[in-house]
Amino acid sequence: MSKYTWRDLIKINSATDAYSSPLACLAHIDMNAFFAQVEQIRCGYSKDEPVVCVQWSSIIAVSYAARKFNISRMDTIESAMEKCPSLVPIHTAVFKKGENFWQYHDGFGSWSKDPKKQLSPEFYKVSLDPYRRESRKILKIFKEFCDVVEKASVDEVFLDLGRICFQRLMELDSSEREPAVMNFNELKDLFVRGKYDLDSKLPSIPEELKSLKFHGFVFQEENASLTDWDDVIFWLASKYVLEIRTCIQDTLGYSTSCGVARTKMLCKLGSNFKKPDAQVIILNKNINAFLDCGKFDITSFWTLGGLLGKQLVDILNLPSNRSINYIRENWQTPQELTTFITAEIKHTNFIPEHNKSDFERVDILAQKLYDISRGQFVTPLNPKPVVKTMMSNKNMRGKACSSLIDCISWLEVFCGELDSRVKELEREYNKVIMPKTVTVSLRTDKYVSFRKSGPLVHRSRSLNSEDLLKTGIKLITELNTKYNNKQACPNYYPLKNLNLSISNFEIMDIQKTIIDMFGNQTQLSKPDADSPKDSDKKIDDAYSKENAFYCDICEINSASLKEFNEHKDFHIATKLSESLNGTAEDSANLSLGEQRLLFPKKRRDKSNAKSQIKKPASKGNNNIFKYFSK
DNA sequence: TACTCACAG
DNA sequence: GGCTGTGAGTA
Numbered sequence A: 001m002s003k004y005t006w007r008d009l010i011k012i013n014s015a016t017d018a019y020s021s022p023l024a025c026l027a028h029i030d031m032n033a034f035f036a037q038v039e040q041i042r043c044g045y046s047k048d049e050p051v052v053c054v055q056w057s058s059i060i061a062v063s064y065a066a067r068k069f070n071i072s073r074m075d076t077i078e079s080a081m082e083k084c085p086s087l088v089p090i091h092t093a094v095f096k097k098g099e100n101f102w103q104y105h106d107g108f109g110s111w112s113k114d115p116k117k118q119l120s121p122e123f124y125k126v127s128l129d130p131y132r133r134e135s136r137k138i139l140k141i142f143k144e145f146c147d148v149v150e151k152a153s154v155d156e157v158f159l160d161l162g163r164i165c166f167q168r169l170m171e172l173d174s175s176e177r178e179p180a181v182m183n184f185n186e187l188k189d190l191f192v193r194g195k196y197d198l199d200s201k202l203p204s205i206p207e208e209l210k211s212l213k214f215h216g217f218v219f220q221e222e223n224a225s226l227t228d229w230d231d232v233i234f235w236l237a238s239k240y241v242l243e244i245r246t247c248i249q250d251t252l253g254y255s256t257s258c259g260v261a262r263t264k265m266l267c268k269l270g271s272n273f274k275k276p277d278a279q280v281i282i283l284n285k286n287i288n289a290f291l292d293c294g295k296f297d298i299t300s301f302w303t304l305g306g307l308l309g310k311q312l313v314d315i316l317n318l319p320s321n322r323s324i325n326y327i328r329e330n331w332q333t334p335q336e337l338t339t340f341i342t343a344e345i346k347h348t349n350f351i352p353e354h355n356k357s358d359f360e361r362v363d364i365l366a367q368k369l370y371d372i373s374r375g376q377f378v379t380p381l382n383p384k385p386v387v388k389t390m391m392s393n394k395n396m397r398g399k400a401c402s403s404l405i406d407c408i409s410w411l412e413v414f415c416g417e418l419d420s421r422v423k424e425l426e427r428e429y430n431k432v433i434m435p436k437t438v439t440v441s442l443r444t445d446k447y448v449s450f451r452k453s454g455p456l457v458h459r460s461r462s463l464n465s466e467d468l469l470k471t472g473i474k475l476i477t478e479l480n481t482k483y484n485n486k487q488a489c490p491n492y493y494p495l496k497n498l499n500l501s502i503s504n505f506e507i508m509d510i511q512k513t514i515i516d517m518f519g520n521q522t523q524l525s526k527p528d529a530d531s532p533k534d535s536d537k538k539i540d541d542a543y544s545k546e547n548a549f550y551c552d553i554c555e556i557n558s559a560s561l562k563e564f565n566e567h568k569d570f571h572i573a574t575k576l577s578e579s580l581n582g583t584a585e586d587s588a589n590l591s592l593g594e595q596r597l598l599f600p601k602k603r604r605d606k607s608n609a610k611s612q613i614k615k616p617a618s619k620g621n622n623n624i625f626k627y628f629s630k
Numbered sequence B: 001t002a003c004t005c006a007c008a009g
Numbered sequence C: 001g002g003c004t005g006t007g008a009g010t011a
Helices: A006-011 A034-042 A077-083 A129-145 A162-170 A179-192 A207-211 A229-251 A264-271 A284-291 A307-316 A325-330 A334-347 A356-360 A362-373 A404-429 A465-483 A510-518 A532-546 A561-581 A592-598 A624-628
Strands: A026-031 A051-055 A058-062 A088-091 A093-096 A124-127 A148-153 A156-160 A256-261 A278-281 A389-395 A431-443 A449-455 A497-509 A549-551 A556-558
Touching: A006 A162, A026 A229, A026 A264, A034 A051, A034 A058, A034 A088, A034 A129, A058 A077, A077 A088, A093 A404, A124 A404, A129 A148, A129 A156, A129 A229, A129 A404, A156 A264, A162 A179, A162 A229, A229 A256, A229 A278, A229 A284, A256 A264, A264 A278, A264 A284, A284 A325, A307 A334, A325 A362, A334 A362, A356 A362, A389 A404, A404 A431, A404 A465, A404 A497, A431 A465, A449 A465, A465 A497
Parallel strands: A051 A088, A256 A278
Antiparallel strands: A026 A156, A026 A256, A051 A058, A093 A124, A148 A156, A389 A497, A431 A449, A431 A497, A549 A556
């Protein structure tokens, strides 16, 4: 007799409830040294060549080939080169100050001896866009294979394999299956004929299934034998995740690590257990052994990696031998844990400083700890992480941002980045995403920061880089006039940090936005007579008339007289800034944007287009130099 | 809404 | 260690 019921089994066929079934089967898949892999593949190196991904002079991802030389992320390029003279350092793509597109400069980097081949944080900002794009491609494959996918970060996902396993278990057509699997039929027949009670136990697994060979590494058991249906489900899962991982390897070239287990937490520990290019299966009967293997302690778990975890180690007096069984054996119930922690807090006068809320509900914390130590901490997958805010940020070194003009040049970078990130998301969701709030924030000193938010004044129905920039410039100018003076902030420039963020997203169906904007008109009008461009113009005209505080120079609206006046300050400020900064003769080191900004009539350098992966967005007549023209 | 903090990759 | 990002809590 199985220890699982029909209810447990049928539950895994539900996309929403499967995770909570005792027969749940999830996976966590992690890209090995993702950034390094992306660069290795992009540049056509083999996986045996020691590629590292570089940001300025530090290494941010080390391929497994490079790890063989004992190179870690802590190494500088120089020390890594010493360990491995054949090292292949590849710098991330970068935005140049004043430009709203990124590009790769292969062969360039801050490690280069030749100053002309150096990328410096003073003039560039790292772009992570290439990794996001690859991440989306990979995600797309996961979604083809699996109905419930949680994108946990740019290089990792959780999968709920419930439906797949259920269907494969119950599959009617057995022609493609291994002979032993034919015996699933016994279960299937009972199911199909409805000869079961939800609360009755499943039959035992057939003898022939007990010796199936798992795909991948079964923790602690070289020749794991299958004893119950959970094992059979995990066997099916091990086969299926290998298919997924092989597909990703074959179509995109990426190697992955994978953990298969009952809960997200166990999956995550599993995928991290063996790297690279491996899958680890943690059977339910091996959970405790896995947790006690000596590699984990309480701080190994999600959300306990920081201060909270350390505090718990102190309070519970946990041994340093990295073992979870201590908790399991010392506190048999969640209540015992609650009592202990409460007493200990009183006894030691422990005062949690920042994570106060965690200790206000000790019972919840104790329950969590109790479950974690037994591998029973169950959480659902979140298939829809909706964007709340999006930020483009830059820490400024030295004099990277020393004037209002510099600020605007960096804002152009930020707008380019945010615009393309929003477009990417729109493609993924097939929705229109429109932020309603824009925030510019800056730091002049370690502890002195200012910020200003405002509504995004947009003139078309999708986000565009130019409108975003106009709003950003308005905000940065207001900050500049307010704080860049002796009284408010004597050491305003050079800024230490500048960032632009968008928030308050309105997420609309593409179809819906058209109807919202035009009512039934869209359906009635002839396509030729009312082309999209005309429609846009109509909106623009209508919008302009509604707003009294309209700036003819910028073509933007202000919400109030006060705002309008502040906006006018901006024009005065930029003129001033221009007169201070616009006299440089040598424009060789200036970006295209800055050249346009300072020398609008001058012919611009158009070389360097070769290594460009992404085409710059069309500039049209909306160049920001017009702010400075007479 | 503005701001800080914690946590993660 | 530098950098990017998110969510929770607070006032």
